[in-house]
Amino acid sequence: xxxxxxxxxxxxxxxxxxxxxxxxxxxxxxxxxxxxxxxxxxxxxxxxxxxxxxxxxxxxxxxxxxxxxxxxxxxxxxxxxxxxxxxxxxxxxxxxxxxxxxxxxxxxxxxxxxxxxxxxxxxxxxxxxxxxxxxxxxxxxxxxxxxxxxxxxxxxxxxxxxxxxxxxxxxxxxxxxxxxxxxxxxxxxxxxxxxxxxxxxxxxxxxxxxxxxxxxxxxxxxxxxxxxxxxxxxxxxxxxxxxxxxxxxxxxxxxxxxxxxxxxxxxxxxxxxxxxxxxxxxxxxxxxxxxxxxxxxxxxxxxxxxxxxxxxxxxxxxxxxxxxxxxxxxxxxxxxxxxxxxxxxxxxxxxxxxxxxxxxxxxxxxxxxxxxxxxxxxxxxxxxxxxxxxxxxxxxxxxxxxxxxxxxxxxxxxxxxxxxxxxxxxxxxxxxxxxxxxxxxxxxxxxxxxxxxxxxxxxxxxxxxxxxxxxxxxxxxxxxxxxxxxxxxxxxxxxxxxxxxxxxxxxxxxxxxxxxxxxxxxxxxxxxxxxxxxxxxxxxxxxxx
Numbered sequence: 001x002x003x004x005x006x007x008x009x010x011x012x013x014x015x016x017x018x019x020x021x022x023x024x025x026x027x028x029x030x031x032x033x034x035x036x037x038x039x040x041x042x043x044x045x046x047x048x049x050x051x052x053x054x055x056x057x058x059x060x061x062x063x064x065x066x067x068x069x070x071x072x073x074x075x076x077x078x079x080x081x082x083x084x085x086x087x088x089x090x091x092x093x094x095x096x097x098x099x100x101x102x103x104x105x106x107x108x109x110x111x112x113x114x115x116x117x118x119x120x121x122x123x124x125x126x127x128x129x130x131x132x133x134x135x136x137x138x139x140x141x142x143x144x145x146x147x148x149x150x151x152x153x154x155x156x157x158x159x160x161x162x163x164x165x166x167x168x169x170x171x172x173x174x175x176x177x178x179x180x181x182x183x184x185x186x187x188x189x190x191x192x193x194x195x196x197x198x199x200x201x202x203x204x205x206x207x208x209x210x211x212x213x214x215x216x217x218x219x220x221x222x223x224x225x226x227x228x229x230x231x232x233x234x235x236x237x238x239x240x241x242x243x244x245x246x247x248x249x250x251x252x253x254x255x256x257x258x259x260x261x262x263x264x265x266x267x268x269x270x271x272x273x274x275x276x277x278x279x280x281x282x283x284x285x286x287x288x289x290x291x292x293x294x295x296x297x298x299x300x301x302x303x304x305x306x307x308x309x310x311x312x313x314x315x316x317x318x319x320x321x322x323x324x325x326x327x328x329x330x331x332x333x334x335x336x337x338x339x340x341x342x343x344x345x346x347x348x349x350x351x352x353x354x355x356x357x358x359x360x361x362x363x364x365x366x367x368x369x370x371x372x373x374x375x376x377x378x379x380x381x382x383x384x385x386x387x388x389x390x391x392x393x394x395x396x397x398x399x400x401x402x403x404x405x406x407x408x409x410x411x412x413x414x415x416x417x418x419x420x421x422x423x424x425x426x427x428x429x430x431x432x433x434x435x436x437x438x439x440x441x442x443x444x445x446x447x448x449x450x451x452x453x454x455x456x457x458x459x460x461x462x463x464x465x466x467x468x469x470x471x472x473x474x475x476x477x478x479x480x481x482x483x484x485x486x487x488x489x490x491x492x493x494x495x496x497x498x499x500x501x502x503x504x505x506x507x508x509x510x511x512x513x514x515x516x517x518x519x520x521x522x523x524x525x526x527x528x529x530x531x532x533x534x535x536x537x538x539x540x541x542x543x544x545x
Contacts, residue, residue: 024192032185039181040170044140047165048129052142054088054163056127059146064095068146068159073103074111082106084163091169092136094162095146098123103159110135115162119143122160131167139164232295232314235302240264240278243309252295252314273297277312287317289504292512389427390434390457397438401453406442411456411467421464422535429509436502437468437529444472444527462535463515469528475519506531 058064058081067076073095081093081104095104100115116134127144134141141164145157232249236242242259250257255267264277273288276297283299296315302308347367354363394410401408421430434455441453448471456467506529510517515533522528 021193021196024196025189028185028189028192032181035181043170044131044167047140047170048142050088051090051140051163051165052127052129052144054084054090054093055142055144055161058084058093058095058163059144059159059161064146064161065148065158068097068103078104078108078111080104088163090163091139091166092162092164096160096162098157098160100160105135107135115160117141117143117162119160123157125157134164136166138167140167140170141165232312232316234277234312234314236264236277236310236312238308240310242267249312249314252290252293252316254290254292277310289508292508294505294508387421390430393431393435393438394455397435397442401438401442404442404446406445406451406453408438408442408453408455411454414455414457415459425464425513425533425535429513432509433506433531434466434468436506437466437531440502441468441470441472441527441529445470446472448472448526459535464531464533464535466531466533467528469522469524470526471522471524472526474521474525475527 061080063080064077067073067080070076077095081095084093085091085106092106093104094102094115096102096115100119102111102113102115105111105113117132118130121128122143122145125145125147127142129140129142131138131140133139141162143160143162146159146161148156148158227247229246230248232252233244233246234242234249234253235244241261241263245253245255245259249255250259253267253269259267264274267274269277270288270290273290273295276283276286276288276299279299280301282301283297286297288295288297294317296317298313298315300311302311351363351367354360354366394408398408421427434457438453438455445451445453450471452471454467454469456465458465507517510531510533513533515531517532518530520528520530
């Protein structure tokens with residue numbers, strides 16, 4: 001049975017739009033209600049002030065006092081009251097005796113009847129206002145006393161005046177204001193709705209129509225994936241500031257946790273790597289060196305949106321590069337052994353042919369001479385450098401150089417005993433340093449006359465000294481610093497792995513161990529590279545040449 005799918009929750013933008021629309025409607029309605037109540041109260045207060053002013057002016061009129069003294073006050077006061085009503089736009093003006101019997105009224109049938117309302121405060125000489133339901137309906141009215149003049153007494157109350165405006169008339173006054181208020185409120189509601197729609201349309205575009213739960217889940221996945229990836233991930237904004245970096249990126253670049261917001265130029269990275277990160281065009285599988293790592297860098301620009309940036313991935317190939325160097329050495333050894341096997345086969349055929357010709361003594365002499373030559377080379381290398389890894393490297397590089405027509409010799413002043421090197425100077429780094437220097441020297445010397453590479457290895461003043469000289473064209477003094485940068489090479493063509501990496505790896509390994517690396521002109525022409533590595537943990541014997 002198919003389970004019906006639940007409706008997808010409204011997107012975050014839709015939820016915010018509905019919330020903002022309701023909020024705007026409530027605010028506008030509340031403001032309209034408050035304004036209406038405030039306007040009505042102000043209208044009632046204004047009506048009370050108007051009624052009080054009319055009542056006091058009537059009570060203070062001398063003609064009213066004179067009419068009150070007549071036997072028939074109504075005859076003079078009724079026309080006067082109607083005229084005041086017409087001129088002052090009040091709904092009634094009632095003049096009465098102190099007992100509340102009316103002398104005037106808009107409805108003549110009510111004349112002579114008792115006034116409906118309170119008169120106690122007026123009889124005490126006060127003027128007050130109130131809302132009361134009388135013969136004309138609910139009204140806001142003012143009641144004030146009519147006091148006798150100075151010539152007639154001592155200010156006693158001889159009559160009362162009440163003027164008022166019906167609540168219905170006040171409501172009609174507010175009605176016009178209410179219509180305008182509703183129009184303004186409707187306009188504000190429409191404007192707010194349009195603004196909210198525009199803002200939420202923009203928000204919907206940026207959130208891709210996802211709701212809050214989906215955004216939260218995506219954030220959780222994003223954080224989990226970001227910190228689970230071993231490769232380095234670096235995101236730069238449009239101003240080449242670090243917007244995001246994962247744990248792998250911090251480890252590979254050797255930066256602290258608070259680099260977010262910093263410019264790439266402020267990270268203290270090597271200049272070639274900084275240039276690659278600041279480049280506007282994408283970089284694909286570029287090899288760069290840091291203080292102690294070999295990194296493969298890929299950059300890709302971010303397109304779309306208002307703020308553009310760059311996504312950078314970093315892959316650590318330090319171990320892989322070291323293994324590739326060792327593999328290249330092994331490949332060279334294999335080629336040398338293949339060539340040696342070919343030469344040995346030729347020599348063996350020569351010995352066999354001499355025996356078949358009956359010249360056994362000549363065969364023995366020929367074979368003995370070849371063995372003595374090979375053994376002499378081995379004895380020379382082992383006597384000078386008894387450290388097994390370097391000795392094996394020199395033997396292999398000697399055979400490899402010989403195949404390329406280059407003579408590789410170990411200088412007479414070389415002396416490096418087994419067990420001399422400290423534990424914190426791994427043999428892999430020595431192979432990287434000396435192997436790359438020899439390969440570079442063989443490349444430089446190949447084709448020259450004479451084609452020779454000289455290697456020296458000894459200790460001096462608490463330092464391990466490795467010196468490689470060649471008879472090549474040498475290094476221009478202007479290129480003395482550039483020759484150790486990644487990508488720099490004087491060779492016209494690049495191999496499969498690119499050029500300009502070997503010497504950069506040498507410099508990286510030397511600096512990692514706190515050593516020094518220099519290049520000068522060799523005495524017999526060509527270049528001479530010298531490496532000095534401190535021997536921190538081992539005692540240095542007096543075995544200098």
